[in-house]
Amino acid sequence: MELFWLAFSTIVIGVFGCVAWFWGSNWILDAIYPPRGPRAGDNIRKASQIRPWLFLGPAILFLSLYLVYPVIGSFWASLHNADGTRFVGGDNYSWLVSDAKFRESMRNNLFWLLIVPALATLFGLIAAQLTDRIKWGNIGKSLIFMPMAISFVGAGVIWKFIYEYREAGEAQIGLLNAIVVALGGDPKVWLTIEPWNNFYLMIVLVWIQTGFAMVILSAALRGIPEETIEAAILDGASPWQVFFKIKVPQIMGTIAVVWTTITITVLKVFDIVFVMTNGQWGTQVLANLMYDWSFRANDMGRGSAIVIVLMLLVTPIMVWNIINLRKEAN
Numbered sequence: 001m002e003l004f005w006l007a008f009s010t011i012v013i014g015v016f017g018c019v020a021w022f023w024g025s026n027w028i029l030d031a032i033y034p035p036r037g038p039r040a041g042d043n044i045r046k047a048s049q050i051r052p053w054l055f056l057g058p059a060i061l062f063l064s065l066y067l068v069y070p071v072i073g074s075f076w077a078s079l080h081n082a083d084g085t086r087f088v089g090g091d092n093y094s095w096l097v098s099d100a101k102f103r104e105s106m107r108n109n110l111f112w113l114l115i116v117p118a119l120a121t122l123f124g125l126i127a128a129q130l131t132d133r134i135k136w137g138n139i140g141k142s143l144i145f146m147p148m149a150i151s152f153v154g155a156g157v158i159w160k161f162i163y164e165y166r167e168a169g170e171a172q173i174g175l176l177n178a179i180v181v182a183l184g185g186d187p188k189v190w191l192t193i194e195p196w197n198n199f200y201l202m203i204v205l206v207w208i209q210t211g212f213a214m215v216i217l218s219a220a221l222r223g224i225p226e227e228t229i230e231a232a233i234l235d236g237a238s239p240w241q242v243f244f245k246i247k248v249p250q251i252m253g254t255i256a257v258v259w260t261t262i263t264i265t266v267l268k269v270f271d272i273v274f275v276m277t278n279g280q281w282g283t284q285v286l287a288n289l290m291y292d293w294s295f296r297a298n299d300m301g302r303g304s305a306i307v308i309v310l311m312l313l314v315t316p317i318m319v320w321n322i323i324n325l326r327k328e329a330n
Contacts, residue, residue: 021058029051033047071311074307074311078302080301082297082300092305096309108198108283112285116206116266117263120212123213124212124213127214128213128221141218144210145211147208148211152205152272160276165177176190191276193281201283204276216258257325264318264321267286273288289306290306
């Protein structure tokens with residue numbers, strides 16, 4: 001109940017705070033530049049130039065506070081030792097280059113980047129096409145999209161039970177080992193089998209992100225003009241040709257946006273690895289390595305250096321994604 005009232009009061013304060021800010025700031029602006037009198041035209045022009053910044057001001061302030069300041073703070077911390085008491089320059093970055101776990105994390109993140117966005121986008125595109133063509137398509141879409149409602153931690157716990165291992169002869173509570181044993185095989189500790197355990201972790205994120213890709217791509221497919229499809233069919237195009245040569249090229253921009261959005265999520269993946277393997281058995285990724293150094297080893301210098309590397313990897317993809325979104329909007 002306390003959490004409810006805390007959330008409720010936060011919403012009320014936020015809403016009324018915004019209303020008070022916008023009303024009060026506009027009232028003050030109109031008092032400084034009144035829209036009447038001999039200088040009314042000049043006042044209206046000046047007020048019109050200032051007024052948009054009254055709306056953008058709080059957003060810019062909070063974005064600077066919660067985004068820009070942490071980036072600057074993290075970079076500054078990366079130039080210091082573990083407790084921030086001594087300036088070490090680029091020593092933490094030199095350590096990254098020579099650290100075996102960092103190289104393992106970079107390699108694993110690369111594998112995640114190559115596999116997860118490709119599979120999630122592909123499965124999402126297939127699901128979008130098929131669910132638009134079957135009678136119970138909306139029910140199918142709901143089931144496919146449902147994993148998006150689950151947190152990454154929850155998804156990790158669910159799939160950890162699927163991969164759960166018990167000794168041979170014991171009752172297998174893990175779905176995968178239960179199937180293997182039922183077919184006459186021996187149970188395996190799936191999450192310790194290198195390098196396949198990385199792929200087993202990737203399946204979880206593909207399972208979650210397929211629903212996201214399906215929803216976006218389904219909307220894009222429905223936006224294709226029917227005249228184009230009908231003309232292709234009249235020209236003798238097969239369903240495969242219509243799909244690959246007519247539909248897919250027309251939604252290629254949307255596919256790129258979906259791909260890059262999932263790519264950004266992949267670069268920041270942490271929860272699934274943390275819950276299922278904690279980076280053991282060759283499954284370490286950058287975000288989990290950052291957590292280990294920052295909050296387990298209490299070395300904020302090295303942890304911050306990993307954060308900066310992660311940010312540098314994400315930023316170009318985000319910029320490219322924004323450019324493509326603007327092109328789509330136009």
